[in-house]
Amino acid sequence: MSPLAVVVLAGGQGKRLGSDLPKVLASLCGTPALGYVLEATAPLAAARTIVVACHRKELVADYLARRFVGVEWIDQREPRGTGHAVLATATPLAGFTGDVLVLFGDSPLVRSETLAALVAQHRAHGVACTMAPARLDDPTGYGRVLRSADGALDRIVEEKDADAAIRAIREVHCGIAIFRAAPLFAALRQVTTANVQGEYYLTDAYRLLREAGQRIELRPLDDAEEAAGFNTPQDLLDCRQRMRRRILARHQANGVEIEDPASAFIDHDVRIGPRTRILPFTVIRAGVTIGAGCEVGPFTQLRAGTVLEDGAEVGNFVEVKASRLGPHVKAKHLTYLGDATVGAGTNVGAGTITANYDGKAKHPTTIGAGAFIGSGTVLIAPVEVGDGAVTGAGAIVTRNTKVPAGATVVGMPARPVRAKSGTPPSGGVQGGAT
Secondary structure (H helix, E strand, O other): OOOEEEEEEEOOOOHHHOOOOOHHHOEEOOEEHHHHHHHHHHHHOOOEEEEEEOOOHHHHHHHHHHHOOOOEEEEOOOOOOHHHHHHOOOOOOOOOOOEEEEEEOOOOOOOHHHHHHHHHHHHHHOOOEEEOOEEOOOOOOOEEEEEOOOOOEEEEEOHHHOOHHHHOOOEEEOOOEEEEHHHHHHHHOOOOOOOOOOOOOOHHHHHHHHHOOOOEEEOOOOOHHHHOOOOOHHHHHHHHHHHHHHHHHHHHHOOOEEOOHHHEEEOOOOEEOOOOEEOOOEEEOOOOEEOOOOEEOOOEEEOOOOEEOOOOEEEEEEEEEOOEEOOOOEEEEEEEEEOEEEOOOOEEOOOOEEEOEOOOOEOOEEEOOOOEEOOOOEEEOOEEEOOOOEEOOOOEEOOOEEEOOOOEEEOOOOEEOOOOOOOOOOOOOEOOOO
16 A cells, blocks of 8 residues: 655635634634644544645644644745645655645545545555545635546636636535645646636646546545635634534534534534533533533533533533533532632532632632532632532632631631630631631
8 A cells, every 4th residue: 555645735824814814723613724634634644744834834833733743844935826835745755656635724624534535446546646526506716627528527627717607517626636646746847827816726737637648536525515615704604613513413423412502612622421411502612521411501611621520510601611520510500610620529609709810820729529619609719628618608718728628617708617615616727718
């Protein structure tokens, strides 16, 4: 089996999006578009994966370094078209004798299974190129696929170079194709800029391959949704909505009950265990893990770094950030938990706040197992509340306080409840509240 190289084109500026970010870093459900494309290629176990960047390339490089080990990037230097971008990989791939899979970095809906099938057909048939066209209801913006009388590929015409008859064609080039390396780079070296945009088109390589007697096969996409890219804010919104539906469907297939999919917003890179219920108007951001048998919502936001262990429940107008809630913890109403660790079985009363930020730094709050946090409690971090401890309604537990296991504290600042003899109960409050 010949080795595989993956080339992802990521140089687009995306001016029409109204953002200065590289186009491929536009976010869909918590992950940049480029991330979805690279995740789709990962199961192919390519020998090389190269991202071709141009606009604000340092941001693309930084994202790759943080997120994808072993993925290379190169600088296109100047945006001279898709053909020029692919040809830029000829130097790093010098001597490479395998196949080159080319993808657009702003096509986040492509699936791993589709790419694997494309690669398998290409290798089985031994052709110079296998391309995956799509048939779209609205082909605006795409190059049109022209076939010969026998159904084979004749050529591809970019929209700006097409006449009305060609623009009426609904079968399009969506940038998904695999080539043998040597014929690909030979064809790209012959591409010229004789077109309306004055660019080097990748799509011209197909015609040049055919004219050189090379065989090209077409494997149309079974699901045209995978062809979707984005140029405008509306395009991006459409891609986000499609990705959101996919994410929800995946969780539902894994046994998660989503009461109202229309009002549940779940990012990519979220793990949810079976038998968990997601109630309406819930937002779950990337980097959240939810165990089995939990309940989340309604009107809940879970932010990155949050972990709900099995059976935990968070409800109305509760926000949780970078916190771990142990098994069967309940925080059901009007609560903010940030940078907190809450032990098993603890009940967090309505209106509780972990005041984790002092204006300069974030600080942790630790609450033990079986504790009872009274309504309206403010825990000014750093704070520790022991196992089985109780805070009274409206208690203000000041910073550096350590509430011992089993103790009860009330007031502002919170102080231990005293026995009638006037002596404090055993294990009085330590730290700022004493």
